[in-house]
Amino acid sequence: MQQSVRLFESLCSVPAQAWDALHDGRNPFVTHAFLSGLEEHGCLRDDWGWSPQHLTLWEGGELVAAAPGYVKTNSHGEFVFDHAWARAYERYGRAYFPKFLCAVPYSPVTGPRLLARRMEHSRALLNAMSDLTRTAGLSSAHVNFHTEGEEPAFPAGWLRRLDVQYHWRNDAGWTTFEEFLGAMDHKHRKNIRQERTKVARAGVTFRIVHGDEASEDDLATMFGFYLQTFAEYGNSPALTLEFIRHLAREMPRSLVVFLAEQDGAAIAGALCLRGAETLYGRYWGAAMQLPGLHFEACYYQGIDYCLREGLRGFEPGAQGQHKIARGFLPTFVRSRHFIADPAFAEALGRWCTEEAESVRGYAAMLGAHSPFRSPP
The missing domain is CATH 3.40.630.30 (Gcn5-related N-acetyltransferase (GNAT))
Structure with a gap:
């Protein structure tokens, strides 16, 4: 069946039942109610740098995949920090903003970002993101705090970043x-x-x-x-x-x-x-x-x-090494990034590799200070 990609500037234009049928309902932040509520009740504004551009994939009249998306004119409220990238891009002679962001606003919480039942539909969303980045003249596309299970969907060329949060688990x-x-x-x-x-x-x-x-x-x-x-x-x-x-x-x-x-x-x-x-x-x-x-x-x-x-789990928010002493152990969180300029992407790729090595070393050091007598 023929597929089509559609962008929506308001999630209210997408039927809630169709959107929520694309995920398992276990993560409240990707529900239609949460995301549309941000738009309806004054939490997202163009002058704050948030312009909704929700990406959807259709087969005939059926919604088969979707991603919460925003065109951003700053990096406020994202919690995957790319301010150094923006400065370097400007020194490179290019404008870093606007960019495309697939994420949940103001929420550094891991969860599904590519809402789809089939891997091929997830990949189609990512291809649509990179196409949009090029055709709209954006510098980049970013998928923040995606799940580990979504990793296989990303094509080669999407840069990988790693960070650490502190989570409580009752295993x-x-x-x-x-x-x-x-x-x-x-x-x-x-x-x-x-x-x-x-x-x-x-x-x-x-x-x-x-x-x-x-x-x-x-x-x-x-x-x-x-x-x-x-x-x-x-x-x-x-x-x-x-x-x-x-x-x-x-x-x-x-x-x-x-x-x-x-x-x-x-x-x-x-x-x-x-x-x-x-x-x-x-x-x-x-x-x-x-x-x-x-x-x-x-x-x-x-x-x-x-x-x-x-x-089984409690995620109390981003940052805060003091949480370790209270039973919250270091846990990796992930993001992926598509940079439209190939030369700049190559340079950032080396930077991301070095950053990931540093983050893994940091996490190992933190893990040595666990408050538990044995792994919980």
């Missing part, structure tokens, strides 16, 4: 927090208990609500914590309260909010999304600073939740 079959702690050496087990005790002695308790359990006040309070964190770091927040409400309404059991309360008032919160087997930590904020509060809200409450709910 040992722990059922309680004490069992998890029992797998650690004495020093780390003691430190975690001391951190948790400090929070409890301060009179802090936690209330956990899913989207369908959260009140309007709960959502507004969590959003206020989110805004405060961005203000403290001098950054511009991208999410809106309407988007948080959208998640609670359209993805009610995927949205999980951990609210820390003291004397009946919320003093901190962490916003997470839940997949089929994994909890994803996204944002946090606090109205006051208490010893251990950040670790309790962002790490220990999430681990406790995973143990109770039978989830």
